[in-house]
Amino acid sequence: MWRVTLRTTLARRARLALTLLAVVLGVTFATGSLILTDTSGRLLDDQFRTATAGVDLTVRDAVAFDSAMGVEVTRDPLPAKLPERIAAVPGVASVRPQVRGQGLLEVDGTAVVPSGPSVLASWVPPPLGAFTIRSGRPPAADDEVVIDEDTARAHRIGLGDTVTVRATDTGRLRVVGLAGFGARGGLPNSTIALVTLPSAQRLLRLGSTVSEVAVVAAPGVAPEELRDRISVELGAGYEVTPSRDIAAAGAAAARDQLGWLQLVLLALAAAALLVGAFLIANTFSIVITQRTRELALLRAAGATGGQVLRSVLGEALLVGLAASTAGLGLGVAAATGIRNLAGAFGVPLPEGGLVLTARTVLVAFAVGVVVTVGSAVGPARRAAAVAPVAALRDATAARTGRLRVVAGALAAVAALAATTAVLAAGAPVPLLGVAALGAVGGLALLGPAITPILVRLIGRPLAAAGVTGRLANESAARTPRRTAATALALALGLALISFMAVLGTSVKSSVRQSYAEVITADHVVESARNEMLGGLSPAVYDRVSRLPEVAVASRLRYGHWRDGDATQALTAVDPTTLPRVTSLHFTAGNLAALDGGGIVLAEHVARDRGLAVGDELPMTFSRTGTRSLPVVGLLRDGDARALSTDYLISLDTFARLYSEEMDASVLIRTADGTGRAAAERAIKAALAETPTAQLRDQAAAVAGRTQMIDQVLGLVTVLLMLAVLIALLGITNTLALSITERTAEIGLLRAVGMTRRQLRWMIRGEAVLVAALASVLGILLGVGFAAATVRALGRDAPTVLAVPAGRLLLVLAVALAAGLLAGLLPARRAARLDVLAAIGTP
Template identity: 55%
Template sequence: MTPMWRLTLRNALAHRSRLALTWLAVALGVAFVAGSLVLTDTSSHLLDAQFRTTSAGVDLTVRSAAAFNSAMGVEVQRDPLPADLTERVDAVPGVARVRAVAAGAGQLQVRGRTVAPNGPTLVGSWGEAPFTAYALRAGHAPRGADEVVLDAATARQQRIALGDRITVSATTSHTLRVVGLTGIGGQEGLANSAVVLVDLPTGQSLLGLGSRVSSIEVLAAEGVAVPGLSARLTAALGTQYAVTNSQDAAAASADAAKESIRYLRIVLLALAGAGLVVGAFLIANTFGIVLTQRARELALLRAAGATSRQVFGSVVGEALLVGLAGSAGGTLLGVGAARALRGLARSAGLALPDGPLTVTGSTLGIALAAGTVVTLLAALGPARRAARVAPVEAMRASEPAPSAPRRGRLTTGWVLLGLAAPLLVAAGWMRSIAGVGLGAALLLVALVVLGPVLAPRLARLVGRPVERLGVPGRLARESTVRNPRRTAATVTALALGLALISFVSVLGGSVKAISAAGTEAIRADLLVQSSGEEMLGGLSPEVVGRVDRLPDVAVVSRARFGHWLDQGATSALAAVDPVTLPEVADITMTAGSLSALGNDGIVLAASAATERGLQVGDTLAMTFPRDGEQLLRVAGVMADESAQALSSRYILSLDGYARHYSEDVDATVYVKLMGGVDQSRARAALKAAVADFPNAQVRDQAEAAAGRAAAIEQVIGLVTVLLGFAVLIALLGITNTLALSIVERTREIGLLRAVGMTRTQLRWMVRAEAVLVAAVAVVGGIVLGLGLAVATLAALAADNPVVVSIPVGQLLAIVAVAVLGGLAAGLLPARRAAQLDVLASIATQ
């Protein structure tokens, strides 16, 4: 070990208490990164295993062909297969055995209560080994119309025993007796789902298949090559059927389920990145302060012959040690963080499977590298300044004054700011989201560069009221102004976190306002909506039938949703009944008409028509899962507010929908009551009529709006909580900076105490400084967050009027939490300052 390295190591160890909070900041940031990776890896891994297990033992699967497998995380539903196809498959040479399968999603009710697993409830037909991985653990296989086998895990969780009755609903609803409990592979059940198995006819009835089946599973005869058999089957059955290797089919299913996890991973890693960036400010500040305090020691080293390169190296080495130690700690914490994140994500309504955590080598590598690299980068600036310490400073008696920001830096900052502000305004005006992104990035860089100038000025301004506290307040304000670079770093870190939170809250509030705006068009008295995620089983068509038969009901209209491919990108559409819809909603057409839809037409929202340059009579190419690419006639153009009310910019008729989709479920049923009917009585009747379809929720307009708002709020809540993490790190930064500057100000504190400042006054002085730093960050952060949110909303609004809804209550809550957080951040340094011995402090050199 070279002497410089030995010195580096000694320094790191000697200053470990000063570096402790830095270590913690690195560790927290890395824990977030590692937790995100572990959680998403685990979820993917569990889903893979789940789909592999359920198709184990089968060689090939025959299904209807589809233009695409899945959209937005949901597998497309395929047409059922005709009953006689099983025999045709069985007759192909090389096929040893076949099994007709009925499978789909449903709901499960136990003792009148809906069982809601994280994922779908799988309804399937029972198969004997070797076709399935199901293995009975108790009872016997289901035989006949009232028998069901349940997975052992769900049975245990719901305390269901053999002989109990459960209600299973899909297209139809059946009450069945539990005759067996099954495991799946070696497990008690699936990580994410409840599994309900019945015999084939019951499955066909539940899923509304009639005599048809969902898919056919094939076992190849001994010695027959599976790829060859697959080709022969394809040739024998024709192109409307798809023959898939079962493992591929399982992988495709898993991929569909994993799509939402990929989004989650991106969001989580972005938020973890925010935490790391905030941590980087804290790290830079700590190194800056510690090195300033050690300036004389560094000068001595230089005087003794150390080159500035060696000094630089020693500081970077110290950063490396802290970075590695923090990353290692953070990676260990990451496993715990993964569990916490899973809980948080679930409480926000995300379906994530349960199971043991998966920690991969790449997770460890990424987490370690992220923490170490961030620490190193953050320490580069302080290290360069340390390397510039001149040897003569060893002889200097007084502390060097904090260096003022250099002119070049200021010019750069103002130029960037001068570019960023007009760019943001222009981008908002021109509806360019890319422009807003660039403007935001420029603005952030400008603010970081100008921080040392802006933060003290803002502190002087915001600190006015603090002066009322008398001398302690006055001194608190002065301390924040005294070291601009330090204050700027602390403020910027917190402001960044708060800006992101207020950005999300304004964005969320506005999205809520936008989504609520459309609902005014709906005039229906009551709505029946699917409670779960629409695509995990909507409302059975039975629901609309029963509602329609109620005497109090005047008009029933329903809406369905589907996905289509728009030049490769997944998009959504809605299907409505052109005849009944105008009776339950005020629809404004700007061209053409709804009634012109027919079964081959489409109505576009005005914004979509403009974007695509389409008019009534033109055609639009759309790719559907069932029948591939089709040309649709533009039958009309709808006002954007009306499209908003239907939650889609592309509208088909129900007849058209039936041509392109196999799905037979409704998303929403709009109900208009007879004149003079008591709404609460009608509502009770409706509820009773659909009671055995647990996902059918009867709501009035207000509840429907609240339901939509709640979904948005859940997501905003999750993001806010995770951003709160970055704010926590920033608050740690205040604690750290203050604690370190207390060390610097020991003599001053000793003097104040000697002259008569009480401990209470001293504590308030330090706390006031912390609160002031937080307050400056609050002002900066909220202004920044609001500005960016407005620019983003303007850019996203396209041709629609810009809707900005500022959630004042939430912003006030952010202010309160941040200021109280600042107060809390000041507690520890305040205590430390108050505990300083007066005499020892005065005597400090």
């Protein structure tokens, strides 16, 4: 039987070719995602390991936690005398004080603004420093700087050139050296400026303090033992950490920022494989139906049902192994492509050699084989049930069993019940995911029963076009199981695209509406880089607020805090000036009460936590540890959204709890009698010294807040097209296989007068009809669950449902056009059949 299986598979390799391609694409996506995430993790580990090379211990100010939401916390500087105390500890071979901060480079008056940080640091010579001089020499005087090779090459900076470094203070420095970072020419998506220690302290206004102290242990002294000695000497106010732990923590924080991308990629890979599974099951089902007589003859010749079952599963196994091998090879190219695609959508990933692990290889083969064999189990069981007597009669179309209809109805009812529980009873929002799976399962089971009705309804315009349209309509309705499975594969991809489009548009519209209702400022100044915690120097506020054209300027700052194991964000505001540039609505308490050191909560937070004005909220801050802040006000949820967080404190409270000094936004109301154009000219002139500060109107400010949504939506939509491509292959494959099954029918149609052109249009019409059915089901399913998600999210903050009709119509048009293209090859094949030979086909 195994020889029969191999010969049968090779004899029908053309029939399985598109199925093989679908599995290859799914495995390629899955392995490419794993390779990309493994590579990014390895590169980040190497990057942070290089940054701490040669250092045994690092002494820093103690904090309650290192990072939050992928951002490392800012620590207080260390006293100038601390390095001397550390050097005096027995077992210390050497110490090196270091200063690190943000310093924007300007070349010939033009700011160099990378997507990542602009690093300003004091030069540390090897082996303690991560940077090595590639050309020139290290900085020796306070007016000298070393920059990274990558930046120098990109902006044509040479030795002897003068650049401007803008930190807290500004300096014009002469380039005396070009440095590399490990084996690289610099840090990814960053600029590096290395100066002397006094120069770094001056530019960052640190006085004689330092950011951290690097420590090297004496020969024979274990770093762990030395850490304990230094900790005893310095006390609990300082943190003494092995360099490997700092490297691991830094890499983990950086990976946290990419964690969402890994989840998205794996989810999309799963979607692509699910769509491929429908195609596989459909293909094997059609092939088994066409081979009924052959299988019956095998049974008549003595083959058992188990042998037939193993034979069909063996075919699936061969397809799965071949597809996994090809998919694994293509996964390397896919990883590079996804990385480039992510960069094009503003999500930069570390550059470097790709990493292929044994786990990825195992996953590739497991996914390819399990999906293929698992999808073929149902058709294989039907093949095993073929009786020997079936060789004496024609194959009949499979009918939809009553049990299948009942199971499908129960799944649909369960999906409706879960959705109702979320919307009406306040059940957790993730339950909608379970409801979506139930809806898909219900459609898969009910598809054969409802497809004839839907096909005839959707196909009315096609049927009205003439006889070829009516024949296409009836052909699709006559094989409901095949049509339903083919359409559902495409519907899944279109449903995901529609869901993302509606959800993304709704969130953006809600942010825009909340911002417009709450923010009454005439202008907003924000960082062009949209940093998570801001990126505006306090000097921006100082300069803008002093302008005669400005009546009031109010600044906002963002910070992170720990809420148990979770991380939350908060906004710091000025209670005096904020009411003059916003329209806030309190349900209890007031904004002025923040001056006493309390906190204002969004309504839904207070409701979920059971808090009221006068209660206290325990919060853990990196700098001060756990503090309990009194609740002094409750703010309407939509107003809190406009201010970007559900927690508000005063700027004075922020200064006591945080080391960060960067502003996120400056809201400006112009003075009475000042024209808009005059105010803009004055503000832009005040911002000239801070190139990354950007003057925005409300539309631009909202765009900055929703930029991440646009990036994710665009990236996900492009990647989802792979699932749609697999589904379109399913239409081509199904029609191509059905041509073989319908050879006699096609010959008869040609014999009674149908032209080749009419036959081609009949097959294409059937493909378009399947695409139309998939489009209707997919868009309705996607929009429906997006609407339910938006409404559920509205429990916490008002969320407006916004349906992008233009985008959905474009999706529909593209799907129909793609369906037409999918029918080209099967139509051509059908038209080329010999009429007499076709009529004589049994």
